[in-house]
Amino acid sequence: MKIFEKTGKMALGSRLRLLTATVTENAAQIYELYQVEFSPKWFPVFFVLSEEGEKTITEIANEIGHSQPSVTKIIQEMTVSGLVQENLKSKDKRRTLVGLTQKGTVLSEKIKVQCTDVDAAIEGIITEATHNLWEAIEEWEFLFEQKSLFRRVQEQKKLRESKNVQIVEYTPQYQSAFKSLNEEWISTYFEMEEADYKALDNPKEYILDKGGKIFVALYNNEPVGVCALIKMNDANYDFEMAKMAVSPNAQGKNIGGLLGQAVVDAAKQLGASKLYLESNTILKPAINLYHKLGFQKVAGLATPYKRCNIQMELNLNNQL
Amino acid sequence: MKIFEKTGKMALGSRLRLLTATVTENAAQIYELYQVEFSPKWFPVFFVLSEEGEKTITEIANEIGHSQPSVTKIIQEMTVSGLVQENLKSKDKRRTLVGLTQKGTVLSEKIKVQCTDVDAAIEGIITEATHNLWEAIEEWEFLFEQKSLFRRVQEQKKLRESKNVQIVEYTPQYQSAFKSLNEEWISTYFEMEEADYKALDNPKEYILDKGGKIFVALYNNEPVGVCALIKMNDANYDFEMAKMAVSPNAQGKNIGGLLGQAVVDAAKQLGASKLYLESNTILKPAINLYHKLGFQKVAGLATPYKRCNIQMELNLNNQL
DNA sequence: ATTAATTACATAACTAGTTATGCAAATATA
């Protein structure tokens, strides 16, 4: 199919489907060639029964990776053609043990011969070809199991989108965004407190003039995230990371990560040796992000915020 | 799937189907991720229209390798969601030119972005993997086109079965087989002649005693084919290859080829330099076989057989 | 100029799977 050269990998599914169709079509012809009255779709079920004897329907389904109703149907068809039979000797009356009949056992010998021919034919193709489809399928099955195609694409999306995100320093034009982005999440999960209003209404006075910094994340030049580095009056900590907020519309672009990194970098540049932050454990993605940045849990510091139930610190000297 | 290690290549179709299912499932999730109201199965059709503008349904079907009714259905669905529209400006009123709507064109831009992410994700897998599934599919598509899986298996079957065939020299126990096998095909296509009865009823007198040979092909120790090497009284030819017959039940096992080769080998061993044969052009497989053995058409020799309309010779000196 | 064959599409019926759901049997829980 010439078209797949143009579509790119997006059409992997379609391409696989077409290949599957030709293989299945050929399989049907092959059974005919051996004068075996056998539907190709029976093969996995038949194989399991001939190799491992009696099994229940659910066991077979799990083993061959089909759904249970699919196996039920196949067993019904095979029963009609006299290849399998139900063996009701199980104590558990829900389960139906099925096994090959005499006729089925005889057929399995015939099919074994057919298998060797098919194997030889495909081995021939493998020798002829530079790429081993069989091995490739096995490997890709494994890779998809480890990390699904969906997650891989999701990561690519994040990566690409994070490249469109710009982190800039605060200027007064972002004052309303700084407040509204924070107000949004705070009032969703908790309620605005005195200390919030102080900082959000007067960022210059309460943050910048005291030697702190504020970073703004721009996506398509719109402010979609903010985060502040606030000077502390504490013997242990130089700065606090606070007021991080990312618009729900812009989630999944690693904006929090970029903002956090910007704050940490700024703290280092200002010569800080320890960073501090306060949060709440119900904000799992945030806690997760702080961990990624290297923050570790600490306890027992005084805080003006009701919503704070976890405190964390980042030792910048360790990090180099 | 562990089972595929046991089934061998016979389950290639099943295995492909499972992989296709997981990829398609992931594809559906990916469209959701990009908040695109789009069914994965639309992709090939949509792609063709966005790349190449207006097309008829049949054109699209051919290009993407689907059946025409499949494309009809997809176009109907896409029309409902407002992505494509029929453009009735064609003179030929049977044809329906379809093209993207404004909405479709806008969407195609979104999907292009998605394509780059999917491409990047799959390129990532390709780098990670030792076997390149994408290339493997392309290569196997090509190899199957050149020679179908069915034909490859058929050849393997022939090869295996020809190993079960034994070529032995004639002994009197095979006299009835020698006659009946020949009588079968001669009376099917022509009618038995005087010369036939002479040779078939008295093989010892008319063939063996004059310095000729007869070979019998045994399949599971049953005689299923015969062929004779008959001494000639001719200045040009030492021997004639004649009375080749293979049972219809044993066709497709290359028995004719093995018998022919045995006769040629025997002729060489007897010091013959030229072999002769007579046949009829309606027996195409036979003529084909003679060609494979190296026989070439000659003309103008006298023959006692009515059914002879082609004569061939094999120069054994040329052959080494 | 008719008639026959072909083409383009739609529709119906089938295939090989899937999910959703119902029911009886078995197991766990109060």
Next chain:
DNA sequence: TATATTTGCATAACTAGTTATGTAATTAAT
């Protein structure tokens, strides 16, 4: 011990394709 939950299977309804077939429009043949 009675009740709730889980399990194993069957059945129904759906999905994404297929082949077979019908109909109108066009083209080819007589």
